[in-house]
Amino acid sequence: MDRRSFLAVAAAAPFATPSRTLSSDPFTLGVASGDPSTDGFVLWTRLAVDPLGAGGHGGMPSRDVDVQWQVATDERFSDVVRDGTTTATWRDAHSVHVELAGLQPGREYFYRFRSQGRLSPAGRTRTTPDGVQPLTFAVAACAHYEHGFYTAYRRLAEQEPELVVHLGDYMYEYGPSGYTALAGKVRTHTAGKCATLAEYRLRHAQYKSDPDLQHAHAVAPWLVAFDDHEIENNWAGPVSSTGAPDFARRRADAFRAYYENMPLRRASLQGAVLRVNRRVSWGKLARFHLLDTRQFRDDQACLDGVRAGCDERLSAERTLLGADQWRWLQDGLTGSAAGWNLVGQQILMTQRDYKVGPGREVNLDSWDGYAPERDRLLRLMQGTANPVVLTGDAHMHHAADLKLDFDDPDSAVVAKELVTSSIASDGDGYRDKAWIAEALEENPHISYIDQRRGYLMARLTQKELSVDFRTLDYISRRGAKARTTHRVTLEAGRVPPA
Template identity: 45%
Template sequence: MNNKFIETNEESLAALVKKGLKPADHELADSKTPAFKDNPFKLGVASGDPLSDSVVLWTRLAPEPLAEDGLGGMPNRKVPVQWEVAEDQNFRYVVKQGLSLALPELAHSVHVELDGLEPKRYYYYRFKVGSEFSPVGRTKTAPPVGASIPSLSFAVASCQAWYHGYYTAYKHMTAEELDFVLFSGDYIYEYAINSNNLVRPVRLSNAHNVKTVTLDQYRLRYSLFKTDPDLQAAHAAFPWVLTWDDHEVENNYADEDSQYGAFTYQFLQQRADAYQAYYENLPLRSTAIPDGPDMRMYRKLTYGDLAEFNVLDTRQYRDDYSSVIVSGPEANVRLDPDRTILGDEQEQWLINNLRNSQATWNVLAQQVVMAEIDRDTGSGESYSMDQWDGFVADRERIFSAFKEYKVQNPVVLSADIHRHVAANLKEDFKDPDSASIGTEFVATSIASDKDGSETDGYGPVWLGNDHVKLYNAQRGYVRCHVTPEEWRTDHLIVPYITSPGAPIRTRASFVVRNGNPELQEVSTETNVKNEKTHV
């Protein structure tokens, strides 16, 4: 990206983070613990990006999370924060401890990048400010790279519009035994919150009834969403691996192009503010510290010799489009060989990873649907430019890499559409008899679009594509259990979220065998195979 954004901070965010992680003696002397009006840990704790010897710990001080200036009721001063990591939840066997500074320039967030940990084991962590302790979090390191491991379990979540309902799915997820949670985008939404979309029985100030475009507004929006106790519990229960989609900035943005007509310089400032708030509020490594409107989110995580996760960013580098849905001759624009959803650098990085991978399962953890979805159920063709269908040449280059480098068992994990979908990735989507070269599982939303339903008006459209084997429009998440022999994905749903307390059940389950990318639906404890609706 070539932009003219000018960094106006006196110190870069990277320098500020370094100052917070390794404060000098004089900086500690200048810091002071304030007298808090209330518990400063109201936004909870979190961990993320687990490696075999390392993990990131996070918290943010906010005794008044909904203070309208976005600063959480914190004074404009550096605050010393103690942290400790133990082998047990009672902290009898502390293995790491230290002191960081929560800086006002970073909304008093703390990111502790631990190293020297043992692989494939649980740790407990907590923070302390003055006499106040945070909740206790539990995290887990990854196994050694290349190590033979028998299994891996994780969940995929996305799209959590807090105002559309309760995070009941997280309550159920927290009861699972998982190695980590993959979050695939739309952690917040930028829309104004008011009586037109607010389901929860709460009263919010007018500060929430605005579209978020400034740093203080983004900070307040994260605070609002993160006050949810079920979201906090899920963060405290597992390490998270996060990537973003569009709503962390604004709907359907593409690189430096706003969908709402903002000038480029205005949108780049908005993007810089959005990216800073994203970093401040999530357990991300220092490699993700934003530099103005730029932030490196794509990265690789490896779980022994079992699975390699390529975490992608399909939003920051993509080409724009003039229409979301294209049909007829207009659809030819999507075939332009120069169109990209990844950008050249990220695409080459991904192809190099695929070429060199020795893992049994090779995962693309990303945002938007990769499978071709023709939305014209008749003789014509119609496609979404916002998904990989708008970037056909890019998709074909990835598929070609699958074949050329004999990539073992490609699996694509997606989100964005607030629907559960399972699909075969075809060598030729126009030919139902062509070979499958991979599989795709799309996780529905945690809360976005309210309760949802078993199917909807889009169901016949999606299922009209022969390679699509599941379409469900309810809320929930995806659970994956992976062994050297097979990959099992369970699509879990809750019947409602507009009131609390919904049960959860498995809507459908699919197995992919090592060496055979064809989806195989399996029966579940709820006999959902017989319930499946093919419209």
Template identity: 45%
Template sequence: MDHPDAAHPTTSGLSRRKLLALGGLGTAAAVVGGAVTTPGRAVAGPPFFDHPFSLGVASGDPLPDGVVLWTRLAPDPLALDGNGGMPRETFGVRYEVAEDERFARIVRRGAVEATPELGHSVHVELSGMEPAREYFYRFRFGPVISPVGRTKTAPAFHASVSRLRLAVTSCQNYPAGYFVGYRDIATQDLDLVVHLGDYIYQGPSAGNPAINRPHVPDVEIMTLAEYRIRHAQYKTDPHLQAAHSSAPFIVIPDDHEVTNNYADDAGGGAEGEVFLARRAAAYQAYYENMPLRRSSLPNGPDMQLYRRVRFGDLAQFHLLDTRQYRSRQAKWSAAQAVKGYSPGALDPNRTILGDAQEQWLQEGLAASTSRWNVIGNQTKFAPFDHKAGSGVTFDSVDSWGEGYVADRDQLLQFISSHRPSNPIVITGDAHRNWVFNLKADFSDPNSETLATEYLGTSISSGGDGPISTIYGPTADNPHMVFSNNQRGYMQVDVTPDQWRVDFRVSDTVLNPDAPMYTLTTLVTDNGKPGARRV
């Protein structure tokens, strides 16, 4: 196979003449890498636009030999037609990758097409790069140069890795508060950012009007144009842009990228058809605005999202999709509860993963040779008793731990029998910080701890509230180690000996310059499931 940078004529849709017309690329750049092109479609020069890179740049899904580079042309990001101010034509966009931030040592040049069918987004799948290497990248559209992004390839699959530093985020509601956590993430020199869902919120504004960040359009969005505008509005946030340009992201959606608490096809019939059309629009907009590989390109309402990312012998991330294949949520009735659970939550025929994904997860855990096996999950895995005192109430039927008990227990039984190395569950969704020891039997506080769940708070969803911090265990939840309801993110430092989480929080998200600080640190030691405070 030819190297993507080989100096020979291209056979793709961007002819050598058109590439040169786009700004004088050298001969070595005449090959298009990492994009699907259609012969003869690219416009050689752009119309006159201001700020076509208004949504910034991003990278993601790192492999040892490359990453995905992303941008989207949007000189008018909130244009009502959802096209970002772009005409419905195909344009050529150039990219450069360098070993240094000043681009004195450029190692890769190329060009790709930005098509109206994909919202003029650009996804460059680099290959042939060095493993565990820092790179800088930028895009050019005519005479305009994008902001510079920093990215990093993953270590070789079997490399001995001594350290991995990452952030875990979720739940960023634009009207509810400023994205203070992302401002902090951008300064931390991380290897990776993992986003566990609720990247956008699909509903009308429900935040604090004092900060004047209403959704545009301020409605429940339904169409592709509306989802594109909503993503563009979020991407205009300077703190989010700074975080994206500072490190590669691994992203997995939850529910609000489509609609609240959705499950599979919403029940079939006419209602289901309407929902699936909406989901298809939402998934397309999600792909267009994320640094995802072509393997995740949606096919109508279906999208391949669960996947693995490996960092040498240190960590393997098993990223789950707990929306697309799940059974509809069980109905909650306190009068009919069984040991605090909805009877439907205990039904072994109901699933949150679906059979194929469940098998994929188990096979991956069984085969893994990594020191840490990290399960990226959207909703709380552990149960939490919401009723103080006598009796129990597990009524969060949308969560894995309380609404899909059979799947939860089956995974714990698999971990118990197969003993994958150091299973860690990382979770979002709940708008609070939580840490749980995952028990073989949650009804018995003395049962074996099999794994640990680190659940991170929201970036802004929920806004400011009364600050409450509890260190467990408690009488109602003896498996709980920590609880806190501030906004922020989890900063994780992984070594062969320890999984360490600094809970970075702010006291308010109503001030974009609010300071962030580490509230507490909890760790899981190699070979010792469960968390302890340090």
């Protein structure tokens, strides 16, 4: 059987027949899995017979609905190893989160749901190994629905990674044409800028309705963490970047909608707080340290933006991670016995000077706006085995050396930062060779920049991490191919690469 056709395989092991049915398919938002462990993972779906139905409830009846689930070792579901029934509640927008345990480590599984006489697509997932086992994983971020088709998600899925790391801006809160790409608008957002629970639910449903995104979710487990647009552009801790009223309520609503639409564990939603900073180990080979660079930070310095001469950003008291998350990360890095330590986070960590020529302009929403804490983190990483920083947000590929002193060519390189371009945000993108040459000359610790859309595909072993920067020439229409335009290979114990 063609490995890529498993989603279309008919059921071999039937579910029990339910007592009543819905009038149409409730699995229009697809299926997903996430946060794998050595003996389990999270299975997700959300019932919606009309994804864009008014009120954000997907056209579902105002009652709770039973959902059956199955996990099998084969795509034909002839060997079902676990099954059960859970309840999709009206209160939770009929979302389902099944947390599995007791499975075998380091192996592939298939899963599906059934409700009201309807069968979901099948998904593939896996548990993490308990020893040393190579890993192929993808890194993605930033998928503005209006800016283009999700061809990059489709190409990512076709490469069949074992894990997908999504680093934020999964959806965008703007109303129609609220953020215009250079190439114009390809699709249209649901009405209004997201500000209520119903509006966030509706926007997530619109994004989840995309078949290319559904395919990427179904091919492998995901590790997800939000950035800013899942709530509001450039928000910081309790501070709205637009001065929006009742921002605490709005943020809590956005968190709830995010949880309802992602394969996250129930413990992540803690009232008005959504905990996405967590560690996931791939056996003894690697440990992923996922950060939250939004919820606990101080407000941006000097009114935010790309600016010059902002002394406030250099204050040692300013924090991006918050005290609790800093201690958590410190414990995780110093106590890690993994061969590789992969720090997944949202915003550019390397110093980036946007001004050509004398003087300096930096993005105050990035780590440049919190430079002393970055310095402390890089010193901490000096004692960590094979640290690599994985980053989103920038809408362009970067490969950069993280140095103790970015202004000193001879300063020690602590780690490599690998930044994925966007899935769709900013439209087709372009590769302005003159502009890129100027940016690289101004920032000699950055070795590669590409402004086209794409993702990262990585192969990790004990000996090396090889990362392909995958790019697409266009997304304003369907059908673009993905190709590798740059490759970085890191040898274990050697930073930077030879």
